[in-house]
Amino acid sequence: MLVVAGAIGLLALIVGSLLGPKKGSRTKLMPYESGNDPSGTARERFPVHFYIVAMLFIVFDIETAFFYPLAVAFKQFGAFAFWEALVFVILVLIGYFYVLKRGVLDWR
Amino acid sequence: MPLPHISVMLLLPFIILLLTTAACTALGFLVHRQAVTWTAMAGLIITAASLIPLWDRHLSSFGGALLGDPFGIALSLVILLGALLALLSSLDSAKRSSLSFPEYDLMLLLGVLGSVLLAMAGNLIVLLIGLEIMSLSAYVLATLQASRSSEEAGMKYFLLGAVGSAVLIYGIALVYGATGHFGLSGIAAALGHAAASNLPVLLLGTLMLLVGFGFKVALVPFHQWTPDVYSGSPTLVTLYMSVVIKTAAFAGLIRVFQMALSGVHGWVIPAEVIIALTLILGNFAALREENFKRMLAYSAVAHSGYLALALVAKSSLAEPALIYYLLTYTLMNAGAFAVVAVLQRDDSGVTISDLRGLYSRRPGLAVALAALLASLSGLPPFAGFFGKFVLFSAALQSGFVGLTVIAAVTSMAALFYYLRPAALMFFSEPAQTPQLPAAPRQYSAVAVWVAVGGTLLIGVLPNLVMQLLQRPLT
Amino acid sequence: MIPTSDYLLLSGLLFTLGIVGVLIRRTAVLVFLSVELMLNAANLAMVAFARAWGQLQAQSAVFIVMTLAAAEVAIGLAILIAIFRKRVSTEVDPLSEMKG
Numbered sequence: 001m002l003v004v005a006g007a008i009g010l011l012a013l014i015v016g017s018l019l020g021p022k023k024g025s026r027t028k029l030m031p032y033e034s035g036n037d038p039s040g041t042a043r044e045r046f047p048v049h050f051y052i053v054a055m056l057f058i059v060f061d062i063e064t065a066f067f068y069p070l071a072v073a074f075k076q077f078g079a080f081a082f083w084e085a086l087v088f089v090i091l092v093l094i095g096y097f098y099v100l101k102r103g104v105l106d107w108r
Numbered sequence: 109m110p111l112p113h114i115s116v117m118l119l120l121p122f123i124i125l126l127l128t129t130a131a132c133t134a135l136g137f138l139v140h141r142q143a144v145t146w147t148a149m150a151g152l153i154i155t156a157a158s159l160i161p162l163w164d165r166h167l168s169s170f171g172g173a174l175l176g177d178p179f180g181i182a183l184s185l186v187i188l189l190g191a192l193l194a195l196l197s198s199l200d201s202a203k204r205s206s207l208s209f210p211e212y213d214l215m216l217l218l219g220v221l222g223s224v225l226l227a228m229a230g231n232l233i234v235l236l237i238g239l240e241i242m243s244l245s246a247y248v249l250a251t252l253q254a255s256r257s258s259e260e261a262g263m264k265y266f267l268l269g270a271v272g273s274a275v276l277i278y279g280i281a282l283v284y285g286a287t288g289h290f291g292l293s294g295i296a297a298a299l300g301h302a303a304a305s306n307l308p309v310l311l312l313g314t315l316m317l318l319v320g321f322g323f324k325v326a327l328v329p330f331h332q333w334t335p336d337v338y339s340g341s342p343t344l345v346t347l348y349m350s351v352v353i354k355t356a357a358f359a360g361l362i363r364v365f366q367m368a369l370s371g372v373h374g375w376v377i378p379a380e381v382i383i384a385l386t387l388i389l390g391n392f393a394a395l396r397e398e399n400f401k402r403m404l405a406y407s408a409v410a411h412s413g414y415l416a417l418a419l420v421a422k423s424s425l426a427e428p429a430l431i432y433y434l435l436t437y438t439l440m441n442a443g444a445f446a447v448v449a450v451l452q453r454d455d456s457g458v459t460i461s462d463l464r465g466l467y468s469r470r471p472g473l474a475v476a477l478a479a480l481l482a483s484l485s486g487l488p489p490f491a492g493f494f495g496k497f498v499l500f501s502a503a504l505q506s507g508f509v510g511l512t513v514i515a516a517v518t519s520m521a522a523l524f525y526y527l528r529p530a531a532l533m534f535f536s537e538p539a540q541t542p543q544l545p546a547a548p549r550q551y552s553a554v555a556v557w558v559a560v561g562g563t564l565l566i567g568v569l570p571n572l573v574m575q576l577l578q579r580p581l582t
Numbered sequence: 583m584i585p586t587s588d589y590l591l592l593s594g595l596l597f598t599l600g601i602v603g604v605l606i607r608r609t610a611v612l613v614f615l616s617v618e619l620m621l622n623a624a625n626l627a628m629v630a631f632a633r634a635w636g637q638l639q640a641q642s643a644v645f646i647v648m649t650l651a652a653a654e655v656a657i658g659l660a661i662l663i664a665i666f667r668k669r670v671s672t673e674v675d676p677l678s679e680m681k682g
Contacts, residue, residue, distance in 0.1 A: 048663055055659040062652035065645055094130050101137055233643045240650045244657050251661050259665045266661055267613050270654055271604050274620035277647055278597055281624045284640055285590075285631035 052104055063092050115169045118176045120158045121184070121224060124151060129217045136210030142199060144210040148217055149195050155224075156188045172291050173231035180228035182431045182577065183359040186438050187227060190351035191220045193442040193559065198344050199551035201449040205342045207253055215252070216348060219245040223356030227363075232280045232290045235360050239276070239324065242356055243269050246349055250341040253455065261340025268323060268333040276320025282313025283369070292368040299371040307373075314375045317364060318382070324357040327416060328386040331409045335393075338405035342455045346401065347445035350408050351438040358415055362430055366423040379420055384514050386413035391518040394525045401448060401457030403525060404441070407484060410522060411437055414496060414515060417503040425502035428577035433495035435573060436483070436563060440492060443480045443559025447473055450552045466533040476556045478530040483563045485526035486519055491567035498574070589630035596623035614658050621651045 030037070066088070074081055099105060128151025135144050159181050167176035194216060202208040222241025229235035247269060251262025284290055286306040287298035302310060322330040338346045369375070390410030397403040415433060418426035450473065451458050451466075467474040483490030496519060504512045566573050596619055603616025625644045632640035 048667055051659055051663050055656045055663075058652050058659075059656045062649050065648060069642060069645065091126070091130075094133055098133055233646055236650070237646060240653065244653055247657050247661065251664055259661070262661050263610060263665060266658055267610060267617075270614070270617045270658070271620075273650075273654070274600065274617050274624065277621060277650075278624040278627065281627040281631065281640075284643075285627065285634070288631075288635045288637065290639060290643065 049107065056099060056104070060092070060096070063088075113169065113171065115167045115176070117162060117165075118167045118169045118174055118228075121155045122221065124155045124158055125217065125221045125224065127151075128155075129214060129221065132210060132214055132217060136214065141202075141208050141210055141213075144213050145195050145199055148213045149192060151217070152188050152192050152195070152220065156185055159184055159188075168230060170231075170234075172293060173229070173234045174225075175228055175230035178577070179363070179427055179431070180359070183227040183355060183434065184224045186431070186435050187220060187223045187352050187355050187359075189435070190355060190438040190442055191216060191348065193438070193446065193555045194344065194348040194352070196558075197347065197442075197446040197449055197552040197555040200548050201344055201446070201552050204452075205253060205344055205449070205455055207342050207344060212249070212252060212344075215245040215249045219249065219348070219352060223352055223359075226356045227359035229360065229363070230292050232283065232292070232295075232364070232368075235364065236277065236280060239357070239360060240273060242353060243273065243324070246353055249345045249348065250337060252345065253342045255455065257340040257456065258342060261337045264333050264340075265337040272320050272323025272330065274320075275316050275323070279313045279316030279318075279320055282309050282316060284313075286310035286313060292364065295368040296371060299369075310372055311374045314369050314372045315378060317369070318375060318379060321357060321361040321364070322382065325354060325361060325416070326409050326412050327382050328389045328409065328413075329382075331386070331390070331412070334409050335397075335402050335405040338408065339399060339401045339457060343401065343445055343449040343452060343457060346405075347442055347449065350404070350441045350445060354408065354412070354415075355434045355438060358412075358418075358430065358434060361416075362418055362426065365419055366426065370423065376420055379416070380508065380511055383413055383416045383420070383511060386410070386416065387514050387518045391522045391525075395521065397525070398459050398461070399457055400460050400463065400529065403460065403529075404444060404448075407522070407525070408441070410518065411441075411484075414499055414519070417499050417508070417511065417515060420508055420511070421502040421506040425505055428574060429495075429498040429502045431577055432491075432566075432570070432573050433499050436491040436495040436566065439559045439562040439566075440480045440483045440490075443556050443563070444477065444484065446552050446555045446559070447477045447480070450549045450556075460529045460532065463529050464532045464536040472553070473556070474533045476560045478533060479560045480556075480563065481526045481530045483567065485523050489564065489567055491563040491565075491570070494567055494570040498570075586630050586634040590627060593623045593627040593630065596620075596626065610658075610662060614655075618651060618655070621647060 067085070070081060070085055128148060131151075132144050132148055135147055162176045162181055163178060165176065168174060169176075195213065198207070198212065202212060219242050222238045222243075222245065225238030226235055226242060227238075229238055247262055247266040250265045251259055280290075283295060286302060286309040287295045289295045289298050299310075319330060321327075323333075326334040338350065341349065365375075386409060390406050390408075390413055394403050394406035394410060397406060415430060415437070418430035418433075421429070448457050451462070463477075466477070479490065483492035486492045486496040496515075500512050500515055503515070600616045600618075600620035600623060603619065604613050607613050607616060625647055628640045628644050628647070632638065632644075
């Protein structure tokens with residue numbers, strides 16, 4: 001089964017590349033930017049700032065992942081879970097205030 | 109669903125460490141850096157005080173996920189001692205290394221938190237969390253100084269550390285898959301009736317855990333980052349890494365293999381090969397190094413080899429020996445790196461020829477460094493001798509004759525590279541080296557003399573420590 | 583029902599790809615991506631084992647590994663930025679005037 005499935009996939013690719021026309025017009029080769037004409041190259045250097053914000057986003061974003069299991073099991077754990085979560089949020093907040101105070105989030 | 113049993117007493121050290129970190133974060137914006145360091149040191153001392161009443165009580169929390177057994181508590185105290193020495197010598201040396209900002213203390217505190225968690229973990233997931241808190245803060249510490257070498261060291265450490273963690277996590281997944289448990293005692297209990305078809309998975313997982321920890325404690329062939337990271341990082345960070353991280357990583361390694369996986373067949377021979385390679389390569393590579401910091405890095409690799417003897421030896425012999433040697437190692441390595449931090453002109457450290465005639469320039473430092481080097485090489489009045497003795501005899505009594513012979517022979521070779529700088533300091537004419545950086549160094553001096561005094565004390569009276577440890581630890 | 587061994591095969595493949603990537607790539611970011619692949623292979627294995635043992639414990643462990651991976655990404659990016667800033671510090675970035 002696996003072999004047949006793989007063979008069909010490969011066959012489709014090979015036949016497609018052998019038989020298909022290979023013509024490229026300007027519009028066809030243009031990068032896809034949601035239907036707009038692209039403005040400039042995509043390989044520009046972004047300011048470092050974007051990376052820092054992205055980095056902070058990753059951290060704070062993943063922290064929310066913990067709240068889904070908490071929400072599911074909240075009824076069973078009751079007040080204990082609430083205080084635990086509060087401690088967790090406060091710890092994250094300390095980090096957030098550190099970031100704020102260091103001025104990472106203001107755009108010069 | 110019943111709530112897990114929680115022992116607040118056992119959580120207290122962690123709560124104190126967290127509060128100290130939070131307080132230091134806030135203080136960092138308000139007061140001078142030295143005040144933050146003093147606060148951090150006070151926090152570490154209070155944490156140590158909160159650990160001592162737990163000594164004989166064998167508490168556990170969260171269904172055995174956190175263990176307050178003497179093994180964990182003793183190694184936590186060693187970790188706290190190492191961190192205290194690092195902070196103490198940073199009080200004056202940090203300024204010279206342009207590291208004098210509160211982030212150094214913060215990251216160090218977080219690293220200590222992770223290390224203590226690792227030392228007291230009774231569950232592979234808790235162990236992983238501790239290990240990662242420790243490693244992540246160490247990557248930041250290595251990169252903290254705004255210099256090319258520090259950034260390069262940080263990047264290397266990060267990449268290899270991340271690979272090590274990934275292998276370790278996969279190992280945890282496989283061990284869980286074969287036994288159905290994350291808890292160390294649960295794994296040990298499940299080994300007895302594991303299905304035969306699960307055994308290859310179990311062995312693979314065990315070997316991956318060995319490799320993952322091998323990266324963290326620098327066992328050959330997973331040690332390649334050590335010389336670069338140790339010599340590229342600021343010396344104060346190297347001090348911290350070489351004592352705190354090594355102690356914590358060994359705590360985790362020995363705990364997992366002695367408590368959970370000692371019943372798995374087939375990992376002892378690979379472990380023996382790795383240990384033998386570590387002993388040989390670490391000691392012989394150190395012979396060729398001219399940079400004192402790199403030499404100490406290879407000496408750290410070699411010491412990983414000695415310490416890893418506790419991995420294969422019988423646990424009742426291995427654990428006291430490991431704790432004693434880690435305490436000794438913390439004292440002597442912290443002292444040696446503190447001396448380097450005082451002597452260096454920049455964070456590339458000192459070359460061995462820079463030490464020429466140190467005695468005539470700074471007799472105090474020269475005597476201290478000579479004592480620490482003698483202890484590292486394992487000469488009698490110092491603790492390094494007795495530490496090696498108990499470790500080697502633990503391995504010998506467990507039947508690893510070949511390994512013990514290799515350890516003994518390589519530690520003879522080690523005498524050369526430890527005693528050459530010591531001899532240069534006393535018997536050579538002062539070289540045309542510029543004078544020491546003129547800066548206050550009273551705190552570093554205290555750290556160095558605490559280290560020398562400690563190695564001498566527990567070297568002459570080893571029973572001070574061994575008596576406490578000679579009972580079932582886990 | 584798909585047997586656990588199939589998941590393990592996939593997970594092992596992912597892990598091997600990750601290791602190969604770590605060994606042959608010379609760019610920090612790509613090495614880093616390979617490490618993430620290894621972590622996800624471990625996650626897949628854990629979830630598969632959790633189903634095989636009928637326990638939820640390992641699934642919650644996956645959450646923790648995911649968080650660790652995110653923290654690792656953040657630290658790795660931070661180190662990369664620190665290096666990147668240093669190496670091209672003389673050039674004024676053409677986009678720095680854009681207000682977010």
